[in-house]
Amino acid sequence: MTVFQRPDPTLIVLQRLAENAHDVDALFVLAALRVMDGNVPEGLTILDHVLRLDPGYPGAWRFKASLHGRQGETAAEASARRMADDIEP
């Protein structure tokens, strides 16, 4: 049987960020990893940074909306969802 081991996403993220601190792909996944660790506020902070670097980053506004929804921040959730509908490819 062929055994394929994809490198740990955290390691890939850290490697990419070491090469380029503004790598939006790596930052987006870092935000998701922080949320998975239970740290939604830090995930949102990183996500906001992604959206400053690339306001059209695919999926970022909708991800932001879902995180605000988790936090019970309904106005921010609705605002992010509107942005997603306007901007998303």
Added chain:
Amino acid sequence: MSAPAQSMKMKICMAGQASVGKTSLIRRYVLDEYEDRYIATLGTKITKKKVTVPDPRGGQPVAVDIIFWDIMGTSTIRELLKEAYYHGAMGIFAVADLTRKETLRALDDWARSIRSVAGNIPTYGVVNKQDLEPDREISADDVDAFFGKRGWPWSYTSAKTGIGVEESFHRLVESVLASRDVVRQSASDGGPPRPS
């Protein structure tokens, strides 16, 4: 083919485990290129391609702006990001790797995740890396049974040689176009099909 009378945007989500060749298949289809080096996709890559295909209803050609969402093949964060990635998806291009048996079974979870957001959208399966036939780990019977049981059309592809790639994407596009008619028809009969 005469000039298209209608146009539409079509979001297609790539599905499948890491390193099955999702990015390479898009690259082959859009650029007709192949890169042997494996670079893991992080986050999402958007690729667009315009095609003109016959309307399945037999009418005028349709100009389709395909928007491919090439999503990282990491299942651990799939559920967290599923709304972000799959909202508005109209078709699933599900990719397994001929040399890794588990990649075929994994397609169920990918399709389930996408359909939980996008509904019961058309799915087209491919078994990629046909050029690695000597290393085959999935029997032809298993492939047939897997896709047949789910009712997904499928084919073999090789992003490396290009075999089957264009036809597979076109078949998914045609399925999506045909499904629009099903939705319209169902709507007039009392509502669109529900997610399974």
